[in-house]
Amino acid sequence: MDNLQAIMPMLIVTLAAMATMLAEAFRRKDERMPIGGLGVIGLVGAIAAAGLLWDRNAVGFGVIQADNFSLFVTVVVAVIGLFTIMFSSEVVEREGIPSGEYYTLTLFSVVGMMMMASATDLLVIFIALEIMSIAVYVLTGIKRTDAAGTEASFKYFLLGSFSSAFFLYGIAFSYAVSGSTRLDALSTAIAQSASAPGPMVWLAMGLLLVGFAFKVSAVPFHMWTPDAYEGAPTVVTGFMSTGVKAAAVAAFLRVFLSAFEPLRGDWTQLLTWIAMLTMVVGTVVGVAQTNVKRMLAYSSIAHAGYLLAGIIAASAIGKSAVLFYLASYAVANVGAFGVIAFIATRERNTGELTDFTGLWYAKPMLAVLMAVFLLSLGGFPPMAGFIAKWYIFAAAVNEGFYTLAIVGVLTSVVSVFFYLRIVVMMFMSSNKAELEVPPFGIVGTLGLALAAIATFYLGILPTRLIDLATQSISTIF
């Protein structure tokens, strides 16, 4: 019974995904069915299950650890899934996306993310990574008539399988080191030889690092990000830029701070360079973009750099800062992509910067919401992004990573430029006649409103979530 308890959140979402699949199969040809609703039920159920499991530290099958850390990430991922489903309801119909398959794959991807965050066995982490990734590859190309989407999907798939190969090779070397794929066994084996780690250990660590860096889109493994984010349907981009990143960061944190903890001094040096490069490249290249989806793709690369900075400065504050950052980045980013999806029409759906010209005059509410999300991503005070960034940089300074903190602050100042550029476009160009925004329904509006409220709530009253994050991280590392 204990086993099943620990996997309950992902089990519930798996069942919801299967129910969605069956609902689509039994749907008559023209029958309308609120298929997304099944997903909502499953995700809410998963959140409830995670709440019940809090502080219980259940272990399932020896490889799934339902500690507070994984439950925190589980809830974040489930919330991302909920927002995605809410934003999708109209978009799916407008773009002619097969709805049953769309929701099924989204839910299965969420299952993979939850599993990835809670697995303590490299083999299971790999399977979870593949469940998540394969579903996302297909979601990227789910609009088969769209050439850009198909191209993006194919690129993402090829590069993704390449990175999976690196990750697997890393697992093979870890097995050679410890004779097991369990993280605790690996940790013991590495701790024994920590003074003079053999070449196998370095290879294992390096290859696993490449695999994770690819999934969180850290430079120099970020090449796929702009293309995949631009080509995918906008709601899917919102989903994968937040969910995939959250799950990958969670697994990254667990593997490197538990199994490779004895070698921390060594990998932080390497990771510091990667993090700084990631922040700089994401910001500098992002400034030059004219497509909002591409711009946000580079912004999400830069955010990966900030998250890595939190992992490097892994004091108690740093680790809870990473979790808080994940949550606040998720609500703002998923909301921003939601707005982009809402102002698109069937013909005009590439998210060009010019599409936002004078949005304030056409749809004031949407413009205000978009501004809230963008300013939060840029790190402006009343919004969640400010607290999150401040927390990460404070942790970096406390641990003595001054260069890292300085690069981080400078790049976030520069990044404000491209977030503000969209805001200026929306409010200050009075190009009223051009823009026509399709009507959108109550569910999507509710979703956007909730995302905005969450952004403000986390920015103004962050203590509650920070406490939860601190609690959840303290149980494991």
Added chain:
Amino acid sequence: MDLSLFYLFGALTVAASFFVIAQRNPMHSVILLIASFIGLAGLYVLLDAPFTAVTQIIVYAGAIMVLFLFVVMLLNAPREDPPVVDPRRPLLSAGPRRIGGVLSLVFLAEIVWAFSRVPTTAMNDAPGIGDRVSSVAAIGLEIFTTHTFAFEATSVLILVAMVGAVVLARKNL
């Protein structure tokens, strides 16, 4: 005897894999891939893992490669075009592409260095090497005790892959 067999199968695997990517004709690539899989199966036998070797032959060299061949034949895939230089994508032109080649050579050098640093005795008593991998019963026991969850999770993975394949391949859009 064992050592010469190892070199034989190893050379077969490496050479065949190299020519898989060096061919312009997809049909030849597929046939060479079968040769590479057979070499791998030989290596598994030498490692006292007959079950893995047989699975490798039946599943990969047999079933999966037949599928590959059918796909290649059905698509009637022509010879691959020689690389074109696209001025809009400077990273794909010949010069920068060599960086990829150089990087893979560096990686090869790293691996060779790592293995040359590991003493052979350590290889022999490395954890995980023992007779428990050899018997089918032991493998079954491992799968359904230690790796139950991974085994069950794989079924979800396969389900996702099936749904994905159907979505991407079905006729009516």
